[in-house]
Amino acid sequence: MNNLRWFPDDLILNVKLLTSASGATGCQDGWESFKDKCFLFSEDQKSWSDAESHCKSLGAQLAELKDFDTNEFAKHFLNLKYLFHDEQTRHNFFIGLSDQDHTSVWKWAGSGKTADFTDWTSGEPSGGTEHCTVLWGYIGYWWNDEECQKNSISISCVFLNGISAFWFNNAIRLVGGQYPWEGRVEVKHNGQWGTICDDFFDINDTTVVCRMLGYNDTDGSVKYYGSSYFGRGYGPILIDDLDCSGEEDDVSECNRTDWFKNNCGHDEDVSVNCGVDIPIVRLVNGKSSLEGRVEINANGSWGTICDDSFGVQEANVICGMLGYAKAGSVHYSGAHFGSGDGPIVLDDLNCRGTETNILDCQSRGLFQHNCGHGEDAGVACNGPTTEVPSNISTPNCYISIVGDPVNVWIVGSSIVKHAFVAARDRPGGVNLDLGRLNASLWWQGKGGMIVKHVKSQLRTMKKYEDPPHFLILHVAGNDIGSSRVGFLRNEIQNVIRWIMKEFPNSKLVWSQILTRLKWRHSDDRKAMDLCRYRINNSIAAFIINCAGYYIKYPDIRADQKFFQPDGVHLSPLRNELWLNILQGAMEHFILKKDCASTFPC
Structure with missing residues (x-):
């Protein structure tokens, strides 16, 4: 397209895929992490070929956004970064997809493979003299073809060197235990693995370490051990006098000594058990x-x-x-x-x-x-016992094959209430045309609903109907900003644990918290949207781990045309979009199609 405006302060999107021999990952300072990739923004602009050369000089290659999730993260991150820019002043980024041989076959520069997944905006690629791909800020970072000689566009690199789980710019792992949830705590800093001294280490520090490792909060069942319980480590002692409150999401947020400063030996290396006594x-x-x-x-x-x-x-x-x-x-x-x-x-x-x-x-x-x-x-099995085993530190996960008919409860805030009103006028009615699958939906949308209201709402519903086959939760939007992310995540997870005990045969579905133009507890839209993003990711992973489901709404963005004047509720057209996705998701889950844990796949 030739009517785009390009701006000199565009940034570089660098994507690094890091791996260590141990299988743990880490991102350097200033990088943004997603799964096994690390994203970095820095100031530079080049033509496509110069961008490719620049990436190679870093031991990298131009980024390959080869799947939906990676591409969606890049779009979300950039839209959030430029949330307060109007559509004409958003920045644009080269990626590694091109049609350099002018055959209309778009291939990734690094792997040489033809693109299976694409995310072109409407009418693109338009061809002509445009043979390189740009993430186009004007319409929310969909793909656009552009002239490869343009030298005012930022670049995206990916460093192909393996996989790991990230801990901000460092990494964390457990070593020497019999099971993956226990062992000597080791962290990585500036390329070096090292241990943590047991001085002042307590249950609060243990809780934060286990949270970083991806284990659910376990109501005090985590344990810690001093005196090199799982054997002495090697290399430096990186942290001493760690002092966490237990609410932090990362050890870097806790009080501690500076890196490498300690008065310990490896006979004081600390170890933990993250409370997973049974799989x-x-x-x-x-x-x-x-x-x-x-x-x-x-x-x-x-x-x-x-x-x-x-x-x-x-x-x-x-x-x-x-x-x-x-x-x-x-x-x-x-x-x-x-x-x-x-x-x-x-x-x-x-x-x-x-x-x-x-x-x-x-x-x-x-x-x-x-x-x-x-x-x-x-x-x-021969039926339930009268009590739940006390040594189960994570919620029981049940898979029940949905019978005939299928009952679905939808519980949430006024987003659900407004959707119900709109559904009544659709051809499929409030059952969203799922009656052909013998499914019926019970909508319970309450204005102002917050997480702590969920239990009482479900208790009331249980008085009038048998437990559902599917229970959809669309909550927490009104809670964003009311407390720290860690507190809110814990509150939601505790409600989910309660639901799994009260409704053991119901499949739980997390409906993604939508973005907003106006948030209840803060005017900082960027901060609130980041909180929303973190809560959605952690709760979706928590529910999916227990055989539940996750509904995403990737096409609902922080744009005035998507919302009513209050900046919270969806416009009529976007309400239809929300209902269409919900309908598609439930058909997907009921029929157990491929990629069944998340919709869209």
Whole structure:
């Protein structure tokens, strides 16, 4: 397009993909993190070929936004960065996609592969003399083709060097434990791994360390150990006198000594156990939550158990872990409930039947087996016990196959209320045309609803109807800014834990908190939208980890045309968009299509 305005203060979007031999990741100072990538903005502008050369000089290549999630993050981040710029003054960024050979086949510069995923704005690519791809700020960072010789456009680089989990500009890991949730705490700073001294280290510090590692807040079940409990570390001691309140999201927010300053030896290295005394267990593909293929979550991956030596004692342990009665369990072999598609976690199990943790039984060890998924084990449990096992530190996760009919509850703020009013006038009515799947929706939208209102609302609904197959939550927008992100996240997670106990056979769906032009507790839209982004990501991951679902609304942006004059509620046209996505998501989840945990995929 030739009618675009380009501005000299455009920035570089650098994307780095970092890996260490241990599999942990880290981003350098000033980089923004997403999954296994680190994004950096700096001042520079070049033509496309010079941008490519610049990336190579960094040991990198022009960025390849090859999938929906990575591209969506880049769009969201840039839209948030330039939230207060009008559409004409937003900045623009080269990426590594081009049609340099003029064949109309768009390929990534680094890999040479043809683009499978694209995000062109309407009418693009337009061809002619425009053969390079730009993230176009004018319409929210959709893709546009541009002349490769343009030298006033910022660049995006990706450094291909592996994968890791990030801790701001550092990294964190546990070493020496039997399970992934326990071990000696090690952090990475300036390229060096080192330990933390146990001086003044307490339960508050442990809570923050475990939170950084991705473990859910565990109501005091985390543990810490001094005196090199899991063995002495090597290298420097990086942190001493750590003093956290327990509410921080990162150790860097806590009081501590400067890096490398300490008066300790490695015999004082601190260790933690993040409170995961048993793995998460679920049953898949049964006719009810009492039966199905056994899957356990080990090392962050859902996997199956081989049926070799799997019998009634092993079935009893599994059922006990799920909160069901141990006696009377039935075991199945030969992939009776269908074959799994993840790793095979355990083989040759030998339980006494009294264990509270399947990992306490004898086996070949994690991921050691000589089986195929045609030998996946299953169980049928004998009904619930009268009490939930006290040693379960994470919420039980149930998979129940939805029967016929399908009941759906939608609970939330006035966004839900307004959507219900709009749905009444649609051809499919308030059931969003899902009646053809024998699904019925019960809408409960309350103006001003906040997270602490959810329990009482659900208790009231439970008096009038049986628990639903799907329970959709669209809440917390009115809570953003009322407290720190960590407090709000903990409050939402506690409500979710309560829901999973009160509605054990309901599948929970997190409906993404929408952006706003006006927030209840602050006028700082940028800060509030960042809080919203962090809450959505952490709660979606929490729910998906327990076999729930996540609905996203990527096309609803912080634009006046998307909202009513109050800056909170959606305009009629965007209300229709919200309803369309909700309808598509529920059809997707009910029919169990591919990529079923998130919609859009």
